[in-house]
Amino acid sequence: xxxxxxxxxxxxxxxxxxTTAALTLAAIGARVYQNATDTLAQNYDQRTSVLYVAQKLRxxxxxxxxxxxxxxxxxxxxxxxDFEGSSYETWIxxxxxxxxxxxxxxxxxxxxxxxxxxxxxxxxxxxxSGLSRxxxxxxxxxxxxxxxxxxxxLKSLAAGP
Numbered sequence: 001x002x003x004x005x006x007x008x009x010x011x012x013x014x015x016x017x018x019t020t021a022a023l024t025l026a027a028i029g030a031r032v033y034q035n036a037t038d039t040l041a042q043n044y045d046q047r048t049s050v051l052y053v054a055q056k057l058r059x060x061x062x063x064x065x066x067x068x069x070x071x072x073x074x075x076x077x078x079x080x081x082d083f084e085g086s087s088y089e090t091w092i093x094x095x096x097x098x099x100x101x102x103x104x105x106x107x108x109x110x111x112x113x114x115x116x117x118x119x120x121x122x123x124x125x126x127x128x129s130g131l132s133r134x135x136x137x138x139x140x141x142x143x144x145x146x147x148x149x150x151x152x153x154l155k156s157l158a159a160g161p
Contacts (some may be wrong), residue, residue: 002153022071036155045142049099049121050150055102055137056092065134067127071095072112075126077138080106091115097143 056079060066065080069091076093091102091110100115120143127137138150 016146042144042146043143045120045144046140046146046148048119049124049142050138050148052099052118053092053124054150056090057078057136057152057154060090060120061156066154067130068126068131071110074123076110077126092124094121098123099124 002080013146015057021032025060055103057066057077060079060081063074067078067080069078071093072095074094074148079090079092080092081088089104089106089108091100091104093112093115095112095115097120099118099121100110101118102110102115104110121140122143122145123139123146125139125142128141130136134156136152136154138152139152140148142148
């Protein structure tokens with residue numbers, strides 16, 4: 001009878017150790033998965049804003065004029081283009097924690113309430129000191145405080161050959 005009790009206790013103890021190990025591994029796996037998901041989301045926010053603005057500038061290169069204006073607390077890219085005999089300005093700016101784009105008539109200031117929201121972004125600052133050489137440097141700050149910088153050469157803005 002005593003042997004049977006030892007066998008039962010040993011079996012229960014082994015089951016408890018196995019269950020504890022399985023739950024611990026599941027908790028560790030969930031934490032690793034959550035960290036990986038958070039990192040992917042942060043990288044998405046960081047890269048997408050840079051790629052979006054770079055693509056807009058590349059589309060613009062050679063088809064119009066570029067200038068930098070102040071908008072709210074930060075800088076805005078203003079891309080002027082002619083389309084079917086009419087001139088339009090595309091403003092790209094950050095307002096209320098989001099990257100926005102607004103298409104307006106020349107001389108009209110965009111409204112942060114009507115701009116098309118692209119994605120969350122805390123700030124965008126533009127160094128336009130190199131525009132005469134075709135170089136524009138844009139710094140992005142994501143909502144979690146991470147910073148990225150885009151340096152882009154636009155051949156249409158470079159002075160001379």
